[in-house]
Amino acid sequence: MDMGLEGRKVLITGASQGIGEGLARSFAAEGCELFLVARSADKLAAVAAATQERHGVSVHTLPIDMTVPGALDAVMGFAEGADVLVNNAGNIPGGNLWDVDEVAWRQGWELKVFGYINLTRTMYAAMKRRGGGVILNNIGNGGENFDFNYIAGSTGNAALMAFTRALGGRSLDDRIRVVGVNPGPVDTDRIKKVLRSHAQRTLGDAARSAELLSAYPLGRPATVDEVAALFVYLASDRSAYTSGVIITVDGGLTSKRSV
Structure with a gap:
C-alpha cells in the first residue's frame, strides 16, 4: 500500500539501533528524506549508509547526546523543517524503587521523558508556523502495565501517555497530529x-x-518491522483523523493482564 509519504522529511531520534533503525528503514522504503539523530556516530553512520544504499533516499545524520546543553538547538538547526517527528530516544533503567536511585532516575527521564517533551514543544511551534505536521511518540506498554521492577520506566511512560493525549486532544486545531505508540516486548x-x-x-x-x-x-x-510499519501508517494521510490517542502493539499482553 502506498502511504503517500514520498519526499516528506522525517526526523527520528535514537535512530542508530533497535526500533529506531527499523523506523529509518521503513520510512526510507516510502521514499522519505531522513534526518537521523543518535549518540553513537559510528552506528548512525552505518544505518545511514545501509539505508541510502538500499532505498536511494537522502539521509542526514546528527550524532549528539540529546541531554547535553545546546543539544535541542542543534537538533532544530539540523531538522527544523521536518514534516514528521518520531520521538524514540530513551533508555530508562530497570529496577525497583531501591535499585534506581535519584541520579539514575533523573538521567533516564532527562532523555526520554523531558527529551520527548522539550523536542515536541519546539518542533510543534515550527510545524504550526508551516501549517501542520505529525508528532509520534514511541512510549512503551510499561505505562499501562505498572511494573514493580521497572518503576522508573512505568512511571515515565505513563507520564508520556498523558502528555500525548493532552497535547493531541487539541493539536488538530493547528493541523498537527500527536499520537503515541506503546510497543510491548520487541x-x-x-x-x-x-x-x-x-x-x-x-x-x-x-x-x-x-x-x-x-x-x-x-x-x-514483536518484530521491529511490525512496530515500524504502524508508525509509517500513523505518519501518513491515511491516518489523518488520528490524534491524542495511544495505540498498543503487544500481542494482547495488556488486555490479557486486565482480565
Whole structure:
C-alpha cells in the first residue's frame, strides 16, 4: 500500500539501533528524506549508509547526546523543517524503587521523558508556523502495565501517555497530529538483555532466557518491522483523523493482564 509519504522529511531520534533503525528503514522504503539523530556516530553512520544504499533516499545524520546543553538547538538547526517527528530516544533503567536511585532516575527521564517533551514543544511551534505536521511518540506498554521492577520506566511512560493525549486532544486545531505508540516486548538487543536479567532472577540462570518466551503471544516478541510499519501508517494521510490517542502493539499482553 502506498502511504503517500514520498519526499516528506522525517526526523527520528535514537535512530542508530533497535526500533529506531527499523523506523529509518521503513520510512526510507516510502521514499522519505531522513534526518537521523543518535549518540553513537559510528552506528548512525552505518544505518545511514545501509539505508541510502538500499532505498536511494537522502539521509542526514546528527550524532549528539540529546541531554547535553545546546543539544535541542542543534537538533532544530539540523531538522527544523521536518514534516514528521518520531520521538524514540530513551533508555530508562530497570529496577525497583531501591535499585534506581535519584541520579539514575533523573538521567533516564532527562532523555526520554523531558527529551520527548522539550523536542515536541519546539518542533510543534515550527510545524504550526508551516501549517501542520505529525508528532509520534514511541512510549512503551510499561505505562499501562505498572511494573514493580521497572518503576522508573512505568512511571515515565505513563507520564508520556498523558502528555500525548493532552497535547493531541487539541493539536488538530493547528493541523498537527500527536499520537503515541506503546510497543510491548520487541525483538531487539534490549529485550534480550531484559530477558537474561529476568531469567537470572526467576530461574537462577541467565542462559535460560528463551524459556520465558513461552509466556508471550505466539511465543515470541514483536518484530521491529511490525512496530515500524504502524508508525509509517500513523505518519501518513491515511491516518489523518488520528490524534491524542495511544495505540498498543503487544500481542494482547495488556488486555490479557486486565482480565
